[in-house]
Amino acid sequence: MKLQVYTEPPLSVAEQVLREAFSKKRFVTMLCRCSVVYEGRSATILGEGDRLVIVKPDGAVLVHRPRGYSPVNWQPDSQVLEARLDEQDVLVVRSVRAKPREVLEARISRVYLITIAEGMEDHAEFQELMDEAEIRDVLASHPDLIEPGLRVVRVEKRMGRSGYADIYAVDSEGRHVIIEVKRVTAGREAVEQLKRYVDTWRRENPGAPVRGILAAPSITEPAARLLREYGLEFKRIDLKQVRSIASRERRASKQPSLLSFVGRRGEGAQ
Amino acid sequence: MKLQVYTEPPLSVAEQVLREAFSKKRFVTMLCRCSVVYEGRSATILGEGDRLVIVKPDGAVLVHRPRGYSPVNWQPDSQVLEARLDEQDVLVVRSVRAKPREVLEARISRVYLITIAEGMEDHAEFQELMDEAEIRDVLASHPDLIEPGLRVVRVEKRMGRSGYADIYAVDSEGRHVIIEVKRVTAGREAVEQLKRYVDTWRRENPGAPVRGILAAPSITEPAARLLREYGLEFKRIDLKQVRSIASRERRASKQPSLLSFVGRRGEGAQ
DNA sequence: GCCTACATGTCGACA
DNA sequence: TGTCGACGTGTAGGC
Numbered sequence: 001m002k003l004q005v006y007t008e009p010p011l012s013v014a015e016q017v018l019r020e021a022f023s024k025k026r027f028v029t030m031l032c033r034c035s036v037v038y039e040g041r042s043a044t045i046l047g048e049g050d051r052l053v054i055v056k057p058d059g060a061v062l063v064h065r066p067r068g069y070s071p072v073n074w075q076p077d078s079q080v081l082e083a084r085l086d087e088q089d090v091l092v093v094r095s096v097r098a099k100p101r102e103v104l105e106a107r108i109s110r111v112y113l114i115t116i117a118e119g120m121e122d123h124a125e126f127q128e129l130m131d132e133a134e135i136r137d138v139l140a141s142h143p144d145l146i147e148p149g150l151r152v153v154r155v156e157k158r159m160g161r162s163g164y165a166d167i168y169a170v171d172s173e174g175r176h177v178i179i180e181v182k183r184v185t186a187g188r189e190a191v192e193q194l195k196r197y198v199d200t201w202r203r204e205n206p207g208a209p210v211r212g213i214l215a216a217p218s219i220t221e222p223a224a225r226l227l228r229e230y231g232l233e234f235k236r237i238d239l240k241q242v243r244s245i246a247s248r249e250r251r252a253s254k255q256p257s258l259l260s261f262v263g264r265r266g267e268g269a270q
Numbered sequence: 271m272k273l274q275v276y277t278e279p280p281l282s283v284a285e286q287v288l289r290e291a292f293s294k295k296r297f298v299t300m301l302c303r304c305s306v307v308y309e310g311r312s313a314t315i316l317g318e319g320d321r322l323v324i325v326k327p328d329g330a331v332l333v334h335r336p337r338g339y340s341p342v343n344w345q346p347d348s349q350v351l352e353a354r355l356d357e358q359d360v361l362v363v364r365s366v367r368a369k370p371r372e373v374l375e376a377r378i379s380r381v382y383l384i385t386i387a388e389g390m391e392d393h394a395e396f397q398e399l400m401d402e403a404e405i406r407d408v409l410a411s412h413p414d415l416i417e418p419g420l421r422v423v424r425v426e427k428r429m430g431r432s433g434y435a436d437i438y439a440v441d442s443e444g445r446h447v448i449i450e451v452k453r454v455t456a457g458r459e460a461v462e463q464l465k466r467y468v469d470t471w472r473r474e475n476p477g478a479p480v481r482g483i484l485a486a487p488s489i490t491e492p493a494a495r496l497l498r499e500y501g502l503e504f505k506r507i508d509l510k511q512v513r514s515i516a517s518r519e520r521r522a523s524k525q526p527s528l529l530s531f532v533g534r535r536g537e538g539a540q
Numbered sequence: 541g542c543c544t545a546c547a548t549g550t551c552g553a554c555a
Numbered sequence: 556t557g558t559c560g561a562c563g564t565g566t567a568g569g570c
Contacts, residue, residue, distance in 0.1 A: 001320055003301065003382055005275060027336055029299055029322065031273065031387055035394070041454070041563040042401060047394030050271055050387075052299065052324065058337045066297055066390040067328045069346040070550060076339040076565065102563070112273055115383060117301055117320075120336040124305070124317030131312060132546065161492055163544055164569090183546090184311070187559070192462050193545085220558060311548040340565060346550065372548070402561065434554095434560090453561085457543080463560085490543065 004116040011091040014111045018055075018083035018093065025057040027117040033110040036063055036073045040102025046072055053093070053106055055081065057120075061095045061104060075104050129250075130243060136166045136181045138242045138249070139215060143169060145242070146179065146215055146235050162200040163193070166215075175209045176201070182216035186234075190214055191226045198232065274386040281361040284381045288353035288363065291325070297387040298325040303380040306333055306343045310372025316342055323363070323376060325351065327390075331365045331374060345374050399520075400513060406436045406451045408512045408519075409485060413439060415512070416449065416485055416505050435467045436485075445479045446471070452486035456504075460484055461496045468502065 006017055014030075021028045030053040036046040046063075051072075054062040059078035062071040080096035091108040136155065143150035149172030157168035159178075167179035178201060180194040191214060198212040212232040217239050219227070227234055276287055284300075291298045300323040306316040316333075321342075324332040329348040332341040350366035361378040406425065413420035419442030426434045437449035448471060450464040461484060468482040482502040487509050489497070497504055 001301075001382055003277070005277065005383065007273070007275060027322070029301075031271075031299075031385065031390075038563075043399040044563080045397040045399070047396075049392030049394040050390035051392065052297070054322070054334065056334075056337055060337065060339045062334075062339070064324065064326075064332075065392050067326055067330065068550090069330050069332070069344060070564095072396060074339060074563085076563095100563085112271055112387070113275065113385060115301065115385070117382070120301075120320035122319030122321065122335050124319040126317075126342060127315040128548090129313040129315075131548095158569095161495075161543095184548095185558095188466075189459070189559095192459075196458075196462075222558070308548070314548080338565090340549095344548080346548090370548085374548095398563090401563090454563090492543070 001120055002118040004114075004118075006114040006116075007112075009111055009114060011085060011089060011108070011111065014108070014114060015083050015085050015091055017114055017116065018091075021116045022055065022081040022083065024118070027057055027120050028055040028114065029053070029117075030055075030108075030114045031112040032106075032108045033112075034063075034106045034108040037105045037107070038073050038103070040097070040104075041100055044073065048109065050112075051106075055093075055095075059095070059097075063104075063106060073104055073106075075102065078104075130183070130239075130246065132166075132181060132183045134246050135183050135237070135239075135242050138246050139179070139181060139237070140167050141249075142245060143167075145237070146213065147171065147177075150177065159197045159200045160204060162196045165197045165201075171211065175211055176205070177211045177213060179213045179215055181237075182214070183239075184217065186214050186216035186219040186223055188220070188223045188226055190216065190219075191223050191230065191232065194227075194232055195230050198230075271390055272388040274384075274388075276381075276384040276386075279381055279384060281355060281359060281378070281381065284378070284384060285353050285355050285361055287384055287386065288361075291386045292351040292353065294388070295327040297327055297390050298384065299323070299387075300325075300378075300384045301382040302376075302378045303382075304333075304376045304378040306374065306376050308343050308372070308374045310367070310374075311370055314343065318379065320382075321376075325363075325365075329365070329367075333374075333376060343374055343376075345372065348374075400453070400509075400516065402436075402451060402453045404516055405453055405507070405509075405512050408516050409449070409451060409507070410437050411519075412515060413437075415507070416483065417441065417447075420447065435471075441481065445481055446475070447481045447483060449483045449485055451507075452484070454487065456484050456486035456489040456493055458490070458493045458496055460486065460489075461493050461500065461502065464497075464502055465500050468500075 035048045038044045052064040061075040063073040065072050075095045078095040078097045082094045086092050093106045095104045140152050140155045143152050150169050152169045154168040157165045165178045166181040169177040178197050182190050194212045215235045305318045308314045322334040331345040333343040335342045345365045348365040348367045352364045356362050363376045365374045410422050410425045413422050420439050422439045424438040435448045436451040439447045441447050448467050452460050464482045485505045
């Protein structure tokens with residue numbers, strides 16, 4: 001990786017440096033004093049202050065204030081990147097995104113530092129464990145975790161136009177069961193989602209008995225109330241248990257090497 | 271703002287620099303080669319590659335890959351920040367968040383650049399224009415945009431436990447009208463939200479006629495179908511019109527200076 | 541390209 | 556603190 005560093009460059013120098021960096025699609029970070037104007041789906045104005053501005057090779061732009069996780073302004077990607085000196089000796093960095101049409105402008109009055117990185121190498125795989133799909137798969141292959149005697153018919157079953165039911169099964173008494181899985185506390189929205197699937201199923205299978213089960217580590221009180229109102233059911237999922245099954249089955253089937261990383265420290269979220 | 275820049279520091283130097291920066295709550299950016307392990311609400315593993323690591327004074331941590339808007343790993347805030355040299359001469363940066371308990375570890379094999387910023391000054395106001403609240407207020411003060419003869423009774427009316435209806439009004443025939451406002455294309459979720467409010471209202475006012483109107487710039491086909499099914503209505507909102515009214519009224523009432531920024535360039539979304 | 545649902549979503553407001 | 560809803564949500568996946 002090659003790196004260029006410019007400390008306190010005059011704005012005219014910064015302008016040239018940024019232009020070249022943008023055209024050559026470098027990875028740019030800039031500590032500067034700037035104000036920001038954005039207009040697109042919404043519109044925002046941010047007064048002057050010290051910020052970190054990041055411009056990535058793919059045109060992603062991030063403006064970070066000294067605090068917080070979220071960028072105050074950004075562009076997920078941009079097609080046009082410009083740097084120019086304004087009439088009043090302000091360095092204007094302008095980023096335009098085509099669809100939706102969005103414009104972001106940082107008006108920079110002072111540059112503390114610019115770094116230009118060329119040839120950042122990053123081809124590593126990103127592995128996510130315990131996302132909803134994995135929980136769903138564990139439950140599908142161990143339906144007893146939900147209810148004894150449950151027989152899984154299908155995972156990710158399309159429910160007409162309503163979307164996909166996570167698990168579609170038949171219970172010990174032959175009733176159809178639609179199961180919606182959530183990896184976090186289920187709120188009202190999860191209940192509505194399950195309700196939609198059950199309604200769709202009922203419409204397409206008039207008269208046939210069907211149950212709806214919301215499977216999640218927990219549920220909010222209002223959501224539980226709504227669930228009862230709709231005649232649906234809740235099944236608490238023990239994430240620890242699911243985790244241990246998932247990691248065991250991953251160990252048995254997939255890349256055992258990577259997994260050794262996990263579980264070495266920390267005992268997981270409570 | 272005071273700035274320290276370290277180019278290609280040995281890991282032992284980087285360790286000391288980071289420790290001091292963390293303890294003194296500096297704003298840190300680091301270009302480095304690292305792998306990342308995260309465990310908390312979920313768990314992830316990221317192999318080695320060149321990344322930008324940001325640590326903010328409040329403990330926010332961001333790890334950015336060369337592409338894309340989203341950080342690949344992060345910590346919205348953290349209570350514990352450590353830097354230490356591992357047995358195998360790897361610089362480990364560990365960030366622990368208390369609630370929920372989440373741990374992020376970057377294992378750094380090489381440091382290209384560290385910058386430590388002290389005293390970043392950023393007290394500027396962030397102004398958002400045309401968020402849902404502003405659209406709602408414009409519609410509330412100009413109900414004719416929704417329907418002639420509409421009389422607004424209340425804005426942000428609490429609907430039992432269901433949440434808040436954006437606008438609560440009475441139409442020209444004396445029927446109650448519940449209006450849900452959306453800033454963007456309304457999907458199924460918006461329809462269900464409105465339905466919930468209308469249902470709640472009906473339960474608390476049995477027999478009284480009530481209408482539900484979804485006011486949005488557009489609506490997805492499935493959502494429109496669902497809306498009809500529920501006996502609710504859709505009213506298309508002309509964002510341009512709302513925008514011009516909002517900016518006119520802002521100009522008349524509030525800070526006219528800031529507003530001069532907006533509208534100078536760009537003609538709005540798409 | 542539309543639509544749906546997930547996300548370590550984050551964040552703010554309010555009961 | 557719990558719960559809810561907005562967000563310029565971003566992002567992946569299906570059709």
